[in-house]
Amino acid sequence: MWVNRQFFSIIEGTLYRADPEDRGLQLVVLQHLREEVLRQGRDIPTAGHQGINRTKERLQRYWWYRCRSHFRRYVKTLLLNLQLNEEKCQAGTAAPLDTVLCKLSDGEGASRFSEYVLMIVDQFTKWVECLPLPSQTVEVTEAVREFFSRFGCPLQIFTDQGRNFESNLFKLVCESLNINKSRTTPYHQTDR
Structure with a gap:
């Protein structure tokens, strides 16, 4: 120098x-x-x-x-x-947060403030997060990002074919975080 x-x-x-x-x-x-x-x-x-x-x-x-x-x-x-x-x-070797399963359902009785429930499950540990949502628009993406901020980003996220998980915003979040996104075939559930 x-x-x-x-x-x-x-x-x-x-x-x-x-x-x-x-x-x-x-x-x-x-x-x-x-x-x-x-x-x-x-x-x-x-x-x-x-x-x-x-x-x-x-x-x-x-x-x-x-x-x-x-x-x-x-x-x-x-x-x-x-x-x-x-x-x-x-190869199928698993570890926590390798694969996360997501499903959105109407929140039958979840709370008077929420109409929907987003369920996120870590496939390896079987940890379940149920997040109440007032609507099923951008809140799904925000809830998933909030989950990632607490637990880290998974390698893969597996969803049903709901519009929320197929939106450009959700795809962009997965792309920017380098998460491989896959989905079920029609008429199948995400809880394997």
């Missing part, structure tokens, strides 16, 4: 590096914060699962020595983990 010291400056007590490609200043990241920067820029479901080049673009405002090789190694490891998870799903 000393050889390239002309690229570095301290602004308000923080070390920055001038990007040689004139894209502005890059924050110099300390070693103990590098994994967190990578995780925030790559692993958050709303960031999508980007490849090596897109990850580099996304993280271009950060810098540390050999950061590009670190980006590449990190992304390759994540892609390998995604592939292993997919193979695990196909």
Whole structure:
């Protein structure tokens, strides 16, 4: 770094590096914060699962020595983990939150404030969540997202063919969280 010291400056007590490609200043990241920067820029479901080049673009405002090789190694490891998870799903080996079953039904007597009940079941642990809903519009997607925020995202979600689970919004949520969505065939129930 000393050889390239002309690229570095301290602004308000923080070390920055001038990007040689004139894209502005890059924050110099300390070693103990590098994994967190990578995780925030790559692993958050709303960031999508980007490849090596897109990850580099996304993280271009950060810098540390050999950061590009670190980006590449990190992304390759994540892609390998995604592939292993997919193979695990196909092989039928199960673990908590591998597969979650969802079903919406009218809430016969659930509560005077809700007309519907969304039932979510973790297929491995058999944990059941029954969530009362006032209607069956966007609330289904919000309830499923709330479940994911408490327990984590499953690898696969299995639903009936209800309109709520086939909506573009629900599909977009599954896509952005990298959840494989599948459904029953007509006239079959989700509780297998």
